[in-house]
Amino acid sequence: MAKEYGYLDELAAHYGVFISDLRIYPHLRDAAIRKLENSVVPEHRRQEWQRALEYLTGSGVPVV
Secondary structure: OOOOOOHHHHHHHHHOOOHHHHHHOHHHHHHHHHHHHOOOOOHHHHHHHHHHHHHHHOOOOOOO
């Protein structure tokens, strides 16, 4: 069975860093947020996308 990766996993792999690095380093955080905001999100992954954005921004407020 293939492992399904989430948005944060995909972003970390894209930048070659750990997920936590995406939040710690401002230049990575900003780039990851821009990449998320510019991505096409299928409806069935909308909640996962929202959680990834909340993790990166440190906000629990829905961005919708």
